[in-house]
Amino acid sequence: MTNCIKKWEAVQQLRGGMINSISQEQETLILEYRQKWFKIGLQIEQTDYHKIKKEINAIHALLGFKEPEIVLVNSPYQALKALMELDGSSKRIGQPLEKLFDRKISLLKSEIKTQLNEELWFSLKINFLSELTDLFLDRLEIPFWNLLEEKLEVEFGNKWDKLSSLLWIEKQLQPQNEWEPSVEFYCNSFSSWASIGEACIYDFCISVLKCEHNPEKWKTFKNLINSCGCILPYENICIISSRPSIIRLDEQNNLHGEHLPAIQFADGFSVYANYGKILGLEQTLK
Numbered sequence: 001m002t003n004c005i006k007k008w009e010a011v012q013q014l015r016g017g018m019i020n021s022i023s024q025e026q027e028t029l030i031l032e033y034r035q036k037w038f039k040i041g042l043q044i045e046q047t048d049y050h051k052i053k054k055e056i057n058a059i060h061a062l063l064g065f066k067e068p069e070i071v072l073v074n075s076p077y078q079a080l081k082a083l084m085e086l087d088g089s090s091k092r093i094g095q096p097l098e099k100l101f102d103r104k105i106s107l108l109k110s111e112i113k114t115q116l117n118e119e120l121w122f123s124l125k126i127n128f129l130s131e132l133t134d135l136f137l138d139r140l141e142i143p144f145w146n147l148l149e150e151k152l153e154v155e156f157g158n159k160w161d162k163l164s165s166l167l168w169i170e171k172q173l174q175p176q177n178e179w180e181p182s183v184e185f186y187c188n189s190f191s192s193w194a195s196i197g198e199a200c201i202y203d204f205c206i207s208v209l210k211c212e213h214n215p216e217k218w219k220t221f222k223n224l225i226n227s228c229g230c231i232l233p234y235e236n237i238c239i240i241s242s243r244p245s246i247i248r249l250d251e252q253n254n255l256h257g258e259h260l261p262a263i264q265f266a267d268g269f270s271v272y273a274n275y276g277k278i279l280g281l282e283q284t285l286k
Helices: 002-015 024-041 049-063 076-085 098-113 118-156 159-167 192-207 215-227
Strands: 069-073 168-172 183-187 230-233 237-241
Touching: 024 118, 024 192, 049 069, 049 098, 049 215, 049 230, 049 237, 069 076, 076 118, 076 230, 076 237, 098 192, 098 215, 118 159, 118 192, 192 215
Parallel strands: 069 237
Antiparallel strands: 168 183, 230 237
C-alpha cells in the first residue's frame, strides 16, 4: 500500500496537480454537500434486495471472493438475531470481511488525500466530518448499538456470548511490552450512518475539486451507503439490515420523538430519544 501511495504522489507531482486551496465558489458548496449527505443519512426507503445484492457481489469481487448468500432483514436487531441463529458455525459463514473492505476504502482515501495540501485536507475534514460525525456516529450510531447489545444480552443471556464471538473479532497485535495485552477487538459490521462523514468529503473532493480516483471503488462505496442500513459481512454470508421506516427530528435536527419512537424499523423495533439523546434501555427499547 505504501508503494501505491508513493507512486500516486509521484504522478501528482509530475502533473503539478497538488491542490493547495479552494476558491470562494467551491467553499460555498461545502454546506450544500453537508446537507446532501445529511439527507442521505436520514433516508427511510427500504432496501431493494436486487440492488443491494448487486453491490454486495461487487464488493466480494473486489476482494476476490465468490458471491455470498444474502440475508435481508428489517432491523439491526433482526440482523444480530440471524447471526446468533448460525450458532457459531464459522465454516458456514466464512471469514469476517469488514477489515478487508475497510482497506479498499482506505486506498480510495489515500488516492484523494495525496492530491490535497495537508492543511487543506485538515480544513475539509473539520468542515465535513465534525458536524456529520457528531450526529451520525457519536449521537446516533454508538449509543444505538450500545443499547442494542444491552437488549440482546438481557434477552438471550448466555447465547449473547456466542453472538459476541461472531460479531467482535479478535486480532493479534505486536505487544508493546511484556505486560500489555497484544489483542485488539473490532466489530465486523459496515454501517451507512458511520460512513456518512467519509462519503461526504470524498464526494466533495471528487465532484467539486475533480480529484482523480478509482471510480469502481467510489461507486461501490457510495451505492452501499445509499442502499442499506448496516451489513454484517462474511465470506459466505452477508446479513443486511434495511434502514429505519421512521426517523423523527426536532427543529434543530436532533433525534426526538415526544412520546413516540425517534427511530422505528419495519419490524416494530423502536428507539426513543429526547432532543438528540437516545434514552436508556429501561425507557426506550421495546
